[in-house]
Amino acid sequence: GNSVTQMEGPVTLSEEAFLTINCTYTATGYPSLFWYVQYPGEGLQLLLKATKADDKGSNKGFEATYRKETTSFHLEKGSVQVSDSAVYFCALGRFGSSNTGKLIFGQGTTLQVKP
Amino acid sequence: DAGVIQSPRHEVTEMGQEVTLRCKPISGHDYLFWYRQTMMRGLELLIYFNNNVPIDDSGMPEDRFSAKMPNASFSTLKIQPSEPRDSAVYFCASSATLSDEQFFGPGTRLTVL
Numbered sequence: 001g002n003s004v005t006q007m008e009g010p011v012t013l014s015e016e017a018f019l020t021i022n023c024t025y026t027a028t029g030y031p032s033l034f035w036y037v038q039y040p041g042e043g044l045q046l047l048l049k050a051t052k053a054d055d056k057g058s059n060k061g062f063e064a065t066y067r068k069e070t071t072s073f074h075l076e077k078g079s080v081q082v083s084d085s086a087v088y089f090c091a092l093g094r095f096g097s098s099n100t101g102k103l104i105f106g107q108g109t110t111l112q113v114k115p
Numbered sequence: 116d117a118g119v120i121q122s123p124r125h126e127v128t129e130m131g132q133e134v135t136l137r138c139k140p141i142s143g144h145d146y147l148f149w150y151r152q153t154m155m156r157g158l159e160l161l162i163y164f165n166n167n168v169p170i171d172d173s174g175m176p177e178d179r180f181s182a183k184m185p186n187a188s189f190s191t192l193k194i195q196p197s198e199p200r201d202s203a204v205y206f207c208a209s210s211a212t213l214s215d216e217q218f219f220g221p222g223t224r225l226t227v228l
Contacts, residue, residue: 032214043119043206043219044158089158093214102148102171102213107157 002027006090006106013080013113021075021109023064023090033057033066033073034103036089044089047075080113087111119220121207127226133195136223139188140209148217149182149192150206158206164190165213197227 007022025031032051036044048057053068062077073090090106120139128134140147148163162172167184175182179198184190194201204224208217 034216041221043208043221044217045219046216049216102160102163103217105158 002031002092002104004090004092004104004106006088006109009087009108009110011109011111013111015082015113015115016079017113019075019077019080019084019111021088021090021111023073023075023106025071025073025090025092027071027092030068031092033064034091034093035062035064035073035075036091036105038087038089038108040086047088080111082113082115085111085113119207119209119218121205121220121223123223124221125224125226127228128197129228130198131196132227133193134197134201134225134227136192136205136207136225138190138192138207138220140190140207141218142188144209144211144218146210146213146217147184147190148208148210149190150208151203152206152222153203161192194225197225199227201225202227 050066093103
């Protein structure tokens with residue numbers, strides 16, 4: 001079936017370090033891929049998305065490239081800040097030949113950035 | 116638009132009491148989702164509606180949980196009777212289509228004593 005797998009957390013980094021959070025997926029058809037972020041005490045909000053293979057989504061210094069050959073959508077940032085501390089969720093949708101299917105979320109990865 | 120609105124933000128109740136959580140989706144969105152988030156189980160989809168009609172309630176944990184959407188601008192999630200294991204953060208989200216970006220509310224933190 002359709003699923004998303006994220007690397008387990010927590011991920012603890014020092015400020016200005018490079019960040020990678022791995023996400024791989026299994027899906028039928030050609031899904032769209034999303035990264036959501038949840039800051040403490042808040043709901044999830046969309047960080048970036050990519051709708052087809054080789055697309056790169058980017059926002060707030062974060063990037064992720066849709067890799068169909070490796071079924072991956074890893075999240076990266078060159079220099080993290082303390083304010084990036086949050087839980088990050090990978091998600092997929094629009095899978096299947098009819099482009100339907102509700103979003104499926106990964107289990108979330110907690111990022112802690114220390115000054 | 117004010118985004119998805121949820122109330123209350125915090126709810127503390129005693130075991131056995133009825134709890135009602137409320138949600139106002141973004142105007143024009145045809146889909147509404149209820150999620151539950153806990154440390155142990157992560158983010159779980161409980162139920163979703165399309166044009167006010169429940170489509171998939173397979174995530175509702177048991178008969179104590181019920182959800183309604185009487186009109187396009189309002190939905191409720193009710194727990195009766197509540198139990199301590201229902202303690203969690205409950206999120207409402209809405210979207211224009213089933214597979215597009217979902218917009219989440221701030222959540223209701225429920226504590227059942």
